[in-house]
Amino acid sequence: MKLNLIAIRRGVLRWEGLLVILIIAVAFANSQLSPYFLNTSNLLRTTSDFMEIGIMMLPMVFVIATGNIDLSIASTLGLSASLMGWLFMGGWDIWLAVLVALIASIFAGLLNGFLIAKLKLPSLAVTIGTLSFYRGLAYALLGDQAARGYPESFTFLGQGTMGSTGIPFSLLIFGGFALIFGLVLHKTTFGRYIFAIGNNEQASRFSGVPVDRIKMIIFVLSSVMAAIAGFILAARFGSTRPDIGTGLELTVITVTVLGGVSIFGGSGTMIGAVLALILVGILRFGMGLINLQGQVQDIIIGLLLILSILLPRFGKQLASGLNWNRGTIFRLAGVVTVAVLFGIFFFWSRTLVLAR
Amino acid sequence: MRNKRLNLLLVSLMLLTVLAACGDPTATTVPVATTAAATTAAAATTTAAAAAGGNKTFILVPKALGIPYFDTANKGAQEAAKELGVTVTYQGSATADATQQIQLLNSLIAQKVSGLAISANDADALAPVGKAAIEQKIPVVSWDSNIAPSGRLVHINQANAEDIGRGQIQLISKLIGGKGKIAILSATSTAPNQNTWIGFMKEELKKPENSGLELVATVYGDDQDEKSYTEAQGLMKTYPDLKGIISPTTVGIAASGRAVTDAKKIGQVIVTGLGTPNQMRTFVKSGASPAFALWNPGDLGYLSIYTLNAISTGQIQGKAGETFKAGKLGSYTIDKDGVVLLGKPTVFDATNIDNFNF
Numbered sequence: 103m104k105l106n107l108i109a110i111r112r113g114v115l116r117w118e119g120l121l122v123i124l125i126i127a128v129a130f131a132n133s134q135l136s137p138y139f140l141n142t143s144n145l146l147r148t149t150s151d152f153m154e155i156g157i158m159m160l161p162m163v164f165v166i167a168t169g170n171i172d173l174s175i176a177s178t179l180g181l182s183a184s185l186m187g188w189l190f191m192g193g194w195d196i197w198l199a200v201l202v203a204l205i206a207s208i209f210a211g212l213l214n215g216f217l218i219a220k221l222k223l224p225s226l227a228v229t230i231g232t233l234s235f236y237r238g239l240a241y242a243l244l245g246d247q248a249a250r251g252y253p254e255s256f257t258f259l260g261q262g263t264m265g266s267t268g269i270p271f272s273l274l275i276f277g278g279f280a281l282i283f284g285l286v287l288h289k290t291t292f293g294r295y296i297f298a299i300g301n302n303e304q305a306s307r308f309s310g311v312p313v314d315r316i317k318m319i320i321f322v323l324s325s326v327m328a329a330i331a332g333f334i335l336a337a338r339f340g341s342t343r344p345d346i347g348t349g350l351e352l353t354v355i356t357v358t359v360l361g362g363v364s365i366f367g368g369s370g371t372m373i374g375a376v377l378a379l380i381l382v383g384i385l386r387f388g389m390g391l392i393n394l395q396g397q398v399q400d401i402i403i404g405l406l407l408i409l410s411i412l413l414p415r416f417g418k419q420l421a422s423g424l425n426w427n428r429g430t431i432f433r434l435a436g437v438v439t440v441a442v443l444f445g446i447f448f449f450w451s452r453t454l455v456l457a458r
Numbered sequence: 459m460r461n462k463r464l465n466l467l468l469v470s471l472m473l474l475t476v477l478a479a480c481g482d483p484t485a486t487t488v489p490v491a492t493t494a495a496a497t498t499a500a501a502a503t504t505t506a507a508a509a510a511g512g513n514k515t516f517i518l519v520p521k522a523l524g525i526p527y528f529d530t531a532n533k534g535a536q537e538a539a540k541e542l543g544v545t546v547t548y549q550g551s552a553t554a555d556a557t558q559q560i561q562l563l564n565s566l567i568a569q570k571v572s573g574l575a576i577s578a579n580d581a582d583a584l585a586p587v588g589k590a591a592i593e594q595k596i597p598v599v600s601w602d603s604n605i606a607p608s609g610r611l612v613h614i615n616q617a618n619a620e621d622i623g624r625g626q627i628q629l630i631s632k633l634i635g636g637k638g639k640i641a642i643l644s645a646t647s648t649a650p651n652q653n654t655w656i657g658f659m660k661e662e663l664k665k666p667e668n669s670g671l672e673l674v675a676t677v678y679g680d681d682q683d684e685k686s687y688t689e690a691q692g693l694m695k696t697y698p699d700l701k702g703i704i705s706p707t708t709v710g711i712a713a714s715g716r717a718v719t720d721a722k723k724i725g726q727v728i729v730t731g732l733g734t735p736n737q738m739r740t741f742v743k744s745g746a747s748p749a750f751a752l753w754n755p756g757d758l759g760y761l762s763i764y765t766l767n768a769i770s771t772g773q774i775q776g777k778a779g780e781t782f783k784a785g786k787l788g789s790y791t792i793d794k795d796g797v798v799l800l801g802k803p804t805v806f807d808a809t810n811i812d813n814f815n816f
Contacts, residue, residue: 136569138568138569138570141568144568147564147567147568147590148561148564148565148568151557151560151561151564248580248581248582250582257586261586335557338560338583338586339556339580339582339583339586340582340583340585340586341580341582341583343556343580343583346556347557348555349553349555350557386561387564387565387568390561390562390564390565390566390568391565391568391569393547393549393569395523395549395550395552396522396523396550396551396552396553396558396562397523397524397552399552400552
């Protein structure tokens with residue numbers, strides 16, 4: 103068990119190295135493909151497109167590291183932003199509305215946490231349920247209306263930049279939170295408990311880890327951060343519709359898993375997740391710059407995700423000695439197939455675009 | 459241990475090369491080149507087109523890709539591009555979602571394209587990014603679906619309520635020979651668009667030339683196929699001498715067409731209203747609905763590109779009262795709030811329906 107843990111941690115360290123290599127490769131490719139990539143103001147403007155995802159990704163690392171999942175975050179985002187918009191339209195002060203929506207998100211997280219930690223229901227099922235439930239509440243509040251007319255002091259959250267530097271304010275918010283979440287995960291007992299639960303929940307329980315309380319806390323954290331992402335997204339849009347942020351949960355989970363956080367729980371780092379966010383961000387931006395169609399972009403990100411799951415498994419096997427049995431060959435074949443598909447697709451989509 | 463690590467690093471690098479190299483057309487079996495090298499040439503053509511002096515690149519942005527309605531708009535836009543000697547690229551997000559559309563627009567602004575024509579997924583959410591584009595001297599027009607005025611210079615409106623409402627009565631009058639009982643099958647009783655149109659239909663009925671038409675009932679199918687079908691059946695039962703059904707909603711018109719066909723009353727009861735060519739094709743050919751109306755999305759795309767070009771060349775600035783010419787569609791004047799009206803709805807019938815696919 104102990105040996106295994108060390109091996110996993112090593113694998114993770116190397117995974118981050120690979121992410122850095124990938125980021126450099128993508129950045130280099132982008133700068134070759136488009137003269138508009140290496141432009142500070144362009145890069146900074148596109149950064150704000152990914153901050154909501156990043157903010158929701160931070161607690162998602164906690165959730166996935168414990169071996170759970172939270173699919174309801176985008177709906178919690180929608181609910182909080184809609185509640186805030188609804189109160190604002192009812193004449194409330196915007197910051198008071200934000201406060202109430204934040205409190206509502208705590209309750210949303212408590213409901214998730216209660217069902218998962220206390221009633222021992224699987225998080226996948228519970229959060230699929232609350233995904234529909236919270237989104238439904240958002241629609242109940244706003245219907246087919248949009249809340250709009252937010253004051254500038256609020257829209258600054260999503261649209262503002264730091265003076266003339268062009269650095270989005272939301273990047274600062276994300277950076278601050280990333281630091282805090284990283285320290286909590288890697289430098290505190292709480293963080294160690296998270297990995298312990300992910301590795302073996304039963305054993306952690308027996309060794310006195312307050313498993314249920316920790317699960318409650320991380321699901322509440324997840325909802326609260328989703329609400330904050332919701333405020334930033336609403337501020338960036340300057341309006342709220344009840345369908346705001348639909349589908350973002352899948353992007354968040356993709357980035358988290360791509361960052362090397364094991365979907366089975368027990369391992370992962372905050373720095374890996376942040377690197378994966380940067381990778382997906384510049385990959386998306388680069389693909390946009392060379393005018394790849396939206397569907398093609400989705401497919402490429404999807405293949406990258408599959409690679410990211412296949413690669414470490416294959417690598418781990420290789421690290422434990424070259425042992426050419428049937429399993430190794432199958433895995434190698436899998437990795438190569440996906441990589442080739444990725445490449446063919448990339449090329450094919452280019453010709454498609456050029457054919458127009 | 460050290461060896462194993464080295465092994466791993468090598469494998470990672472190898473895979474990375476494989477992953478990066480497949481972009482090379484020559485590397486089918488042994489991938490050796492890098493993505494960058496393989497696609498630079500390809501990308502150069504795209505960007506060169508944008509950068510080459512005088513050759514403008516406008517981008518037509520639909521709500522999402524893969525929707526026939528928007529693809530038809532692109533056809534019109536390409537026609538305009540050919541006439542104007544500009545390049546029009548059709549770029550959209552995978553799903554009709556404001557977040558994705560904003561991401562796309564940010565990368566288009568970064569490329570310094572010559573102009574953006576956008577069908578907005580969210581009027582308010584797209585306003586800030588539209589404003590950013592305009593600040594970078596990239597003209598923005600919205601079409602089909604509006605962007606709030608601060609985020610665009612001109613909005614191309616596909617049709618106005620009065621033209622639609624009055625047009626429906628004129629159409630049914632022509633189809634049934636100006637005489638007989640007619641009924642309206644609408645969406646829900648509270649649907650704002652339909653109610654406005656019905657208001658104008660009633661106005662039009664008051665005109666002396668329409669005195670032969672008698673509106674006997676207005677029923678509501680709630681935009682549900684089953685309910686609309688039942689309501690259409692009910693109309694034919696209650697009024698055996700009914701001559702025509704007007705359904706100003708795409709769900710209702712198709713359901714009415716089916717109800718008339720199933721009741722074997724083709725030719726006796728004429729269906730018309732607002733529909734799309736693909737859903738109405740069989741009814742037009744069978745005679746259940748010889749003609750119906752809708753705006754032509756191709757013209758919408760065509761006009762969007764002409765408008766962008768007029769702004770881009772400095773001919774207009776998007777202010778009310780300015781006029782410009784738009785090729786085959788003729789001359790247009792900008793109304794207040796920077797709105798341009800496409801014109802009267804297009805009538806689709808057996809002579810032209812096969813030219814449309816949406």
